[in-house]
Amino acid sequence: MGEELRLLWNKNQRNIQSEKHLIVLSYYYLTALEKLEPESEILKIGIKNNFMRELSETELDSIELFLSNNFEIEDISQLLLDYLNMVDYTPQMMFTSSNESILSLASSYFDFTNNEFADFCSGNGAMLSKALKNKAKIIKGIEINELTHQLSILRLWLEHGTMLRDEIIRADIFEYFEKNPEEKFEQIFSEFPLNLRRKDKYIFEGIEINQNSDWGFISLIMNQLKERGRAVVISTVGIEMRKTDEKIREHFIREGYIEEVIALPAGILTGTGIPSFMLVLSHGNDSIRFTDASDVYSNAGRVRLLEEKDVEKIINSDNIKIDVPNEKVLKEGRLSPEFYLLPELKGGTKLEKIAVILNSRPLRKQEIDEYSAAENTGMQLIRLSHVKNGQILDGDFVNKIIPKLIELKNLDIIVTRIGSKLNVALYQEEEDIRSFVDENFFVIRVNNKDWNPYYLFAYFQSEMGQKYLSSTYSGATIQRVNKKDLLHIDIPYMTLTLQNKIAEKTKEYLEKINQLQLSLEIIQDEKDEVMSSWFKEV
Template structure:
């Protein structure tokens, strides 16, 4: 009989069952054994023992090793490696207090807290979202690649028990737990310990109607195991594949190779792989072959074991357009971990079919124009249109990054004495004004001379939104070395006034323009190629000069107010001293 078909679970029973994982964990800890996945193992063994009345009081762990219970060899090896006779004696007493069904239920559904202690477990709300997207039907073949402890398989088979499920896991401990759980479930679920990349070696390659995979985040390609051979095959199929390619796309390629023609797959990948330049060739391949159906940016803190930004990608065949959804704010915020409510999941699934403030369908042509960027933010920005707009590069004489100095290299150049050489860092730019008290340098190495600012150079920060903009004011006898996080832009001053350009980039329209070419969620940044191609309004020099003068007047006012504030603060700090001196006199 399937455990999930049993109807004995009323509130009183559920309260009783909820105590069992803690009691098992306490027995394990007292015997010097970590709980984590061993709670599943212990609950399963106790369930098997409690079914056999003749063994309830006297069966030893050695008896289990020797096959006295109907347990497969993998599970016996798992027990031998993780339990001790002392722990087993403590655990065995629990069969007198709980029924076989109750113990089986704990192995299947130990609760969110206990499950989260097991390494790399997929959160239940992510699983529920994947279930809503995949919509498994009767008779379909469903695979979980890297199934871990079988959380997706158990949830889906419980929801749709007339499909055929296949789980693949390379980790022996997690695979053993998955086997235990699906055995108790009593559904058509098969778990195999193997490297998932071996599946494409089979002839013919197995095909699945639905696939789920929460594959490892940020795995180095050299650790892919059998995947290295798979990569060699991919390199002939995917132009641009290299050792720097994100493993996310290698796993996505595997999902597509195992997907039936009318099938659908869900993978969990890192945000960076949706926009970084390294993965552009792979994104191009998937988009141009119409393999991407939907891309959903997930909220932060969905996974207990990482804070890395994640994206759920939906793969299928023959997609003429890509649906993008920003679900980063659609969740229930928790102190340690966020999760989806039923309403949140319904909202996200609805967004797969309708445009809104957080969802949009993007054409392949648009994707081509944006280097196949799969981040919705790129396509939701309202880029201002200018009647007199020109590419920024048309008014640039030169553009470069600042000096690539390491902290130790800079330490050798810093001076405690006043010199005519100084160093400009991002922190030295406040409210668009460069600090007049920059750090002094004792010398500037010849190789760094080209990174020194010229008078009226435009300075723009490369990283960190909102971006900082300044205009350099450099005396003839002065040299200022710029940091590598800054762009140094020399403008053609016959065509563009630096203060006019600065005023534009600090305006609402300019901020929107820069934001539109921003990539990266953790560290927003802009690339030089994109910067060159942005459109800026370019009126006559007369109009530019008028705006620049007005801007500089406002900037001078800020400088005066800042000076007055500094003097007032200084006075504030000396009020007591002055009064004391007067009283002493």
């Protein structure tokens, strides 16, 4: 019934933005309900005064007439709930929500019955509704967005028949708990705004945390958690390696505040495709359970979601989990499940034993402009845009040697140091061309006669090599790797004879690719020339 009502509503109100659908529906429902539920008047006045200024009395009268002619009050209630439960919000909508996939997984870590439950940045109240449904003793929601706050109160009223104005607070969570530090909870959930810059630095147990760090939210949540409590928090993957977060990260590990880190599938969060973690926090943990759920999901069209079978797999499958003592986590300095779940290579050799890693110093834009050349000078600068699918394309010509940059030697391997995508390429020198790389690459230069550079390149291009290589990177939209982690990557050992066989085959493939690339360029030039000739006389 709800879907039919929504289609009818959309058909007749297509000139109204999505968030106004909700505002008008809420206002009309509360108006109709006012005679039966006097308590609804305060909520109705708040919605009208704050969110209906752009609608004229004529528009309101027209909408009211349409609704009263088509729907009973029970129908309006169903239509309103249908909207309030939407996951696929449009970018114009003024409120946010944790999607059902995240809520199902997170709620499996809670025992709501007769316990206190709080949702920091509670959005549309979906998790609070779960807590009420499962007979939580006390609930508390804190939400800063005014419309979201009022609609979440309305949502819980529709679902549970209770007006929870005192339980759902409109406030900034940092300001609220600065005034109410003694207010602590047995269970806390939070999907706070990712990468949000706060007004002030947050200090947790003597450690100062930057305004733009997710650790500020995580620390606040830990601060309000009771000694025997548990919290579930959604964060970006950037928390695990940023140098500026090192002190607070090590503090959480050392103090045993992290119970589990779950790597969620990319694209599972509403409105963003960035990879994310689900952290389970509690007191007194001697080890951290790492769960790699990055490949555990179902598809509904283009949308990724967690079905019941996926949640069950994440909770119960031992082959995607590993428990690591806090001491080892401190030594490694990583919080990535993928890093700890990679099997150790038997008989492998650390990269630092077979190669050196070099990197260029940063160039200012002024310097790049100064060195740029329009014609072939016999010198080129290789940048991120010049490396694609393992191939180094033609670089930008420069007019002189740039002292800050590393000059490539034959069979150097270059890997992305910082960028949106991991790329690996093998440099094959060209006659009369000197090549330099910018600061966005690491240059791996083999210096051990028992190792063939082609073999190392083939390994980095393989499925196994890509997994080991990508495990050293961290970051959400922009990924980066530090030299220390790259040097400690394991390389499978083979005799030089076997390496040379792999190298010969790799060379053959690279030569074929180069020939095909050249043929493609010739065909494209020919196409452009012929097509241009067709219209010369026009």
